[in-house]
Amino acid sequence: MKAISIQKFGAPEGLAVVDLPAPEPAAGQVVIATEAVGVGGVDAVIRRGTLAGFGFEEGHIPGSEVAGTVTAVGAGVDASWTGRRVWGFTGMGGGYAEQAAARVEEVLPLPEGLSSVDAVTLGGSGMVAHFALRHAHFAPGETVLLRGAAGSIGITAVQLAARGGAAAVAVTTSSPERGERLRRLGATHVLDRLGEGGEEAPAGYDVILDVVAGEDMPSYFDRLNPNGRMVALGVVAGMPPADFGTRMLARFQKSLSFASFSADTVPVADRNAVRSEQFAAAARGELATVVHESLPLxxxxxxxxxxxxxxxxxxxVLTP
Incomplete structure (x- = not known):
């Protein structure tokens, strides 16, 4: 089968097409003939070598979520999965391929009316947005800032915060055009990438969700209200400064909180329940999925x- 391998950490040119044997399902696994593969920010972080010290090596096949048809099942898996259209989580790799293996407990059937492309646009990011807001103890009437809102996590988080009764949903993004698109999804205030601008934007925020990190992350502690909570969801712009916590402690009297969030800490059954609800909502047209572009694998x-x-x-989305 055809797959994409990180032959050399760094620039995108380090990605290469390789021919590999098709996967055989181990016990408890299914093999999915992929129709759509989600391209996520974490894939770029892995490709750059940022996580090389965390078990990722050159030769890695990126991609964590796929959608398609089950073609084979391993020992202990109900044979009725064969031939079903599904979304599947492949772990932290293996998705950029014409066929991918996934544990059956990380596989969900797709409802009628939801395409494979839409499934991989929502499956991972929508669930993360849901549980990140919960991790931040978001409550109706609070103000929310989403840093890096133009990605798939931010786009779903905008919708969920607005529907959850946020008093304001501010977003950082790179252009007025993107800002207008985010407004149509539920954003109330649009800021630039530095968190500036936005007429009549809130003076402070109860919750900040940050998928960007990088050198500017510590400055966002200044934007938190008393008892405000910042949750880091990713490091798209790289790791924050090693001493980033000193900025928070400098505002000790505001009782600020910082947390990271990974979906790995959420039980599989809970992740699947939220994904199933979101897939059904998207199929009904109640939750928007935004596909920038579909490209060949x-x-x-x-x-x-x-x-x-x-x-x-x-x-x-990559389409094998």
Whole structure:
């Protein structure tokens, strides 16, 4: 089968098409013939080598979520899965391929009316947005700032915060055009990438969700209200400064909180329940999925160049 491998950490040119044996399902696994593969920010972080010290090596096949049809099942898996359209989580790799293996407990059937492309646009990011807001103890009437809202996590979080009764949903993004698109999804205030601008934007926020991190992250502690909570969901712009916590402690009397969030800490059954609800809502047209572009699998490097250039609004999907 055809797959995409990180031959060299760094630039997107390090991604290459390789021929590999098709996976055989281990006990408890299914094999999915992929129709759509989600391209996420974490894939770019892995490709750059940022997580090289966390078990990722050159030769890694990126991609964590796929959608398609089950073609084979391993020992202990009900044979009725064969032939079903599903969404599947492949772990932290293996998705950029024509076939991918996933544990059956990380596989969900797709409802009628939801395409494979929409499924991988929502499946991972929508669930993260849901549980990140819960991790931040978001409550109706609070003000929320979403840093890096033009990605698939931010786009869903905007919708969920607005529907959850937020008093204000502010977003940071790179252009007025993107800001207007986010307004149509529920944003009330649009800020630039530095968190500036936005007429009559709240003076402070009860909750900040940050998928960007990087050197500017500590400055956002200044924007938190008393008892405000910042939750880091990713490091798209790189790791924050090692001493970033000193900025928070300098505002000790405001009782601020900082947390990281990974969906790995959420039980699989809970993740699946939220995904199923969101898939059904998207199929009914009640939850928007935003696909920036669909590209052939062998154009994965092009997809990553677009992400690195900040061109993507929503999610790029690879179609084997």
């Amino acid at each position: 062998d154009e994965a490097a092009s997809a990553h160049r677009k992400m690195d250039a900040g061109e993507v609004f929503g999610r790029i």
